[in-house]
Amino acid sequence: MVNLKLPIFALCLSLVSASQADIESVSSCSKIVGSVVILDSALSTIDLSNIEEIEGGVYVLGTTNLTSLKMDSLKSLTGDILMLKNSGLTDFSAKSLSNVNNFNATLNPNLRELNLSSLSIALDFYIFSNSVSALNINSLLNARDVTIILNSQLEFISFQKLTSCSGSLSINGNFLVPDVQLPSLTQVQKNIIFSYISNLNASLLSSNGGELVFSNNEIQEFSLDSLKSIGGSLTFLENDKLKSFEMPELTTIGKGLLITDNSEPLSIQDNSFPKLASIGGMVVISGNIKTFNLPEIKNVIGNVVIQSFGDFNCNNKITQNPEYISGFGSCKWTGNPSFGPHYNPIYSIITNTSQSSVSNGIIFESFSYIKTFIFYQVLLIIFVVFIILVWRNI
Ligand SMILES: *[C@@H]1O[C@H](CO)[C@@H](O)[C@H](O)[C@H]1NC(C)=O
Ligand SMILES: *[C@@H]1O[C@H](CO)[C@@H](O)[C@H](O)[C@H]1NC(C)=O
Ligand SMILES: *[C@@H]1O[C@H](CO)[C@@H](O)[C@H](O)[C@H]1NC(C)=O
Numbered sequence: 001m002v003n004l005k006l007p008i009f010a011l012c013l014s015l016v017s018a019s020q021a022d023i024e025s026v027s028s029c030s031k032i033v034g035s036v037v038i039l040d041s042a043l044s045t046i047d048l049s050n051i052e053e054i055e056g057g058v059y060v061l062g063t064t065n066l067t068s069l070k071m072d073s074l075k076s077l078t079g080d081i082l083m084l085k086n087s088g089l090t091d092f093s094a095k096s097l098s099n100v101n102n103f104n105a106t107l108n109p110n111l112r113e114l115n116l117s118s119l120s121i122a123l124d125f126y127i128f129s130n131s132v133s134a135l136n137i138n139s140l141l142n143a144r145d146v147t148i149i150l151n152s153q154l155e156f157i158s159f160q161k162l163t164s165c166s167g168s169l170s171i172n173g174n175f176l177v178p179d180v181q182l183p184s185l186t187q188v189q190k191n192i193i194f195s196y197i198s199n200l201n202a203s204l205l206s207s208n209g210g211e212l213v214f215s216n217n218e219i220q221e222f223s224l225d226s227l228k229s230i231g232g233s234l235t236f237l238e239n240d241k242l243k244s245f246e247m248p249e250l251t252t253i254g255k256g257l258l259i260t261d262n263s264e265p266l267s268i269q270d271n272s273f274p275k276l277a278s279i280g281g282m283v284v285i286s287g288n289i290k291t292f293n294l295p296e297i298k299n300v301i302g303n304v305v306i307q308s309f310g311d312f313n314c315n316n317k318i319t320q321n322p323e324y325i326s327g328f329g330s331c332k333w334t335g336n337p338s339f340g341p342h343y344n345p346i347y348s349i350i351t352n353t354s355q356s357s358v359s360n361g362i363i364f365e366s367f368s369y370i371k372t373f374i375f376y377q378v379l380l381i382i383f384v385v386f387i388i389l390v391w392r393n394i
């Protein structure tokens, strides 16, 4: 790049770049007062490594020819970084950046390399529909929302130092089912969604204020060794390879417990929820369930519906202690009839036909919620793939 030396009084104000001359106009600036906006131009690489500070944001919008953008001396900026719909962009690096308001990379279909190796503070961190294969954001300490969704090439996600999210954490719909490493994460105040992942390490996570959802994952076994409480519901949906899991410290679930539609035989044994005492909503356990027990359960505020598609023993701590539940209970299974009781005696309410329609209503209600959830998720994926295809053909 031609380094045009401007006098020291050069106006280091907002940069709106569409040409080499625009870039050169700030090539001697270490601080920009205002935002940096990069629009489509003939430029294929832009190196703004002279800039150390920006009192504003960085917006890279709708470029087609730009392939590489470097801002490797930038330490902090007061605004957001937004990279939106840059069809040719393959790499972005801001290796010295430690502070940003929001970081948002959305719909950059060729963005493969993202180097934010010093980023320690961000508000929202949002990576939607890009081509990064590994996301190593290993300096980030805290954030509000962390959202990583629908990226086509993502195989590995690592936030080595992330300790808390004051909002939600969502890792969802990344096509290549990434391995997710969150070894320092202790607290998420709102919801957590893990969907389409193949491995999880979140062994220090101790509290989750909102919902905790595991859906469509390829995880076979996992444990959340430190998790003590979940403010919302705990949901496992269509985790087809899941065989077992452990939450050894979990004592309370604020709302319901829903485990359904896993195809691999799943054992929810005494070491799955060894301390779980209180569930603030209903319990729905359904699918290829081999065993189910909550050895320390004392209180379920809602109905309990257990339905297994295999040989199953309905005798468990809940069915044997109906006084622990404030709703009705049902336990059904469709394996070998000689295996055990279909209906535990205390659950005989379900055998009363005038009551069973009520229980079926509840079962179908919860299933229609699940199907709606999956339907919208699939719709979103199809929509995004469609957008990407249309755009590549333009
Ligand atoms: C992008 O590059 C092509 C080919 O060099 C050129 O024709 C086109 O004008 C460039 N786009 C812009 C916005 O300059
Ligand atoms: C990121 O940018 C996209 C496009 O402007 C927007 O829809 C999305 O809400 C933004 N995400 C965050 C967390 O700001
Ligand atoms: C980022 O760049 C630094 C310095 O060049 C390098 O050590 C590091 O491996 C890179 N990180 C990523 C995630 O690419």
Ligand SMILES: *[C@@H]1O[C@H](CO)[C@@H](O)[C@H](O)[C@H]1NC(C)=O
Pocket: 183, 201, 202, 203
């Ligand atoms: C999780 O990661 C930490 C740190 O990298 C490691 O010490 C621990 O063994 C891992 N736990 C699991 C279950 O993989």
Ligand SMILES: *[C@@H]1O[C@H](CO)[C@@H](O)[C@H](O)[C@H]1NC(C)=O
Pocket: 352, 353, 354, 355
């Ligand atoms: C079935 O339920 C109805 C309505 O609650 C009740 O009147 C009836 O006694 C029950 N029958 C048996 C056999 O429990």
